[in-house]
Amino acid sequence: MDLLPEISRPFRADDKSFLRIDGKGIWMPLDVHSLAIPDVKLIRTPRFSDARGYFCETFQRADFAARGLDNDFVQDNQSRSDRSGTVRGLHFQRPPFAQTKLVRVLRGRIFDVAVDLRRSSPSFGRHVAVELSSEGDEQLLVPAGFAHGFCTLEPDTVVFYKVDQVYSVENSLMRVLVTGGAGFIGSAVCRRLVLGHGTAVVNIDKLTYAANLRSLDSLAGEPAYAFEHLDICNRAGLDRVFAKYEPDALIHLAAESHVDRSITGPSTFIDTNIVGTYNLLEAARKYYDHLTPERRSRFRFVHVSTDISRMLGSRHMTCQSSSRIVRTITVRTNFQRNSFH
Numbered sequence: 001m002d003l004l005p006e007i008s009r010p011f012r013a014d015d016k017s018f019l020r021i022d023g024k025g026i027w028m029p030l031d032v033h034s035l036a037i038p039d040v041k042l043i044r045t046p047r048f049s050d051a052r053g054y055f056c057e058t059f060q061r062a063d064f065a066a067r068g069l070d071n072d073f074v075q076d077n078q079s080r081s082d083r084s085g086t087v088r089g090l091h092f093q094r095p096p097f098a099q100t101k102l103v104r105v106l107r108g109r110i111f112d113v114a115v116d117l118r119r120s121s122p123s124f125g126r127h128v129a130v131e132l133s134s135e136g137d138e139q140l141l142v143p144a145g146f147a148h149g150f151c152t153l154e155p156d157t158v159v160f161y162k163v164d165q166v167y168s169v170e171n172s173l174m175r176v177l178v179t180g181g182a183g184f185i186g187s188a189v190c191r192r193l194v195l196g197h198g199t200a201v202v203n204i205d206k207l208t209y210a211a212n213l214r215s216l217d218s219l220a221g222e223p224a225y226a227f228e229h230l231d232i233c234n235r236a237g238l239d240r241v242f243a244k245y246e247p248d249a250l251i252h253l254a255a256e257s258h259v260d261r262s263i264t265g266p267s268t269f270i271d272t273n274i275v276g277t278y279n280l281l282e283a284a285r286k287y288y289d290h291l292t293p294e295r296r297s298r299f300r301f302v303h304v305s306t307d308i309s310r311m312l313g314s315r316h317m318t319c320q321s322s323s324r325i326v327r328t329i330t331v332r333t334n335f336q337r338n339s340f341h
């Protein structure tokens with residue numbers, strides 16, 4: 001049974017666009033197209049159609065290697081997303097577990113994104129995006145050093161990708177929500193996490209009188225940093241942020257911390273420090289309940305506060321007491337009590 005078409009081009013032994021089968025030359029033009037960031041490649045493998053459907057070699061190591069794509073793929077992954085608009089990623093692994101990915105869609109359609117996180121690269125922080133579908137014959141090659149993710153554009157979408165490194169939780173880019181990240185302590189935490197640890201941070205801040213956005217200037221243009229202008233008393237807004245970023249941990253620092261102001265206007269202290277914290281815990285619990293067991297076991301909610309203890313009375317004034325209060329809240333919401341690391 002001959003699945004391949006007649007050769008319409010003369011065979012030359014040195015021509016890498018020929019696939020050699022049984023000593024014969026079959027024209028298999030593997031089309032490798034560099035995108036706006038040249039290391040990201042869009043690859044087309046030809047389909048040979050007949051009355052039954054089509055045949056396609058989606059990956060042939062020697063043929064890829066002949067085009068300089070000499071990756072040693074060691075694992076295949078597949079995901080199915082029920083709903084259109086499902087976001088997966090961005091996923092990233094640090095060396096020595098940095099991954100090259102070869103992505104294609106088996107069913108449905110995706111908006112696929114690769115973000116350059118190589119600090120020495122002229123395109124650091126930039127991204128490329130393409131639409132991939134099961135109807136097309138295209139695959140996206142995402143090199144090591146790039147974060148990768150996609151959004152499904154159709155329900156019941158199946159995505160398949162090869163990787164040249166195994167999955168490593170420890171070396172994945174962790175995503176942390178930081179509340180009050182424009183404050184005195186929060187801004188230092190954001191800077192340390194993003195610039196010092198390569199952790200992705202989403203800063204949620206209402207930008208009250210206490211905020212100082214200039215303290216975050218060094219994070220401008222950092223692809224691993226995002227800002228959400230949001231009041232933690234806004235429960236719907238918190239649910240949206242959890243769903244959008246799917247964090248691995250939360251560090252809660254947002255607070256009304258200028259206690260002298262409470263003499264003339266105590267209500268904002270109750271709103272932010274009590275109601276806001278409660279909202280955050282409820283939003284986190286809702287999110288936590290839908291995590292996989294593996295992600296649940298890693299999830300951390302860390303609350304740093306002296307303000308709650310102040311509001312609960314002088315006997316809770318010490319740091320030790322305040323951390324006990326946080327643990328009490330944490331235990332009630334059934335989260336892990338382990339410290340964040």
Ligand SMILES: NC(=O)c1ccc[n+]([C@@H]2O[C@H](COP(=O)([O-])OP(=O)(O)OC[C@H]3O[C@@H](n4cnc5c(N)ncnc54)[C@H](O)[C@@H]3O)[C@@H](O)[C@H]2O)c1
Pocket residue numbers: 179180181182183184185186204205206207208209210211212230231232233253254255256257258271272276304305306307
């Ligand atoms: N600064 C210290 O020396 C110190 C020491 C120990 C503990 N703490 C605790 O650490 C936490 C942070 O302290 P800080 O000094 O960075 O505070 P800060 O006042 O400098 O910053 C608080 C941040 O929270 C934001 N914020 C306030 N209300 C908000 C709301 N409703 N929604 C979203 N964002 C809101 C503000 O805009 C601001 O950016 C506080 O709980 C404080 O008690 C601070």
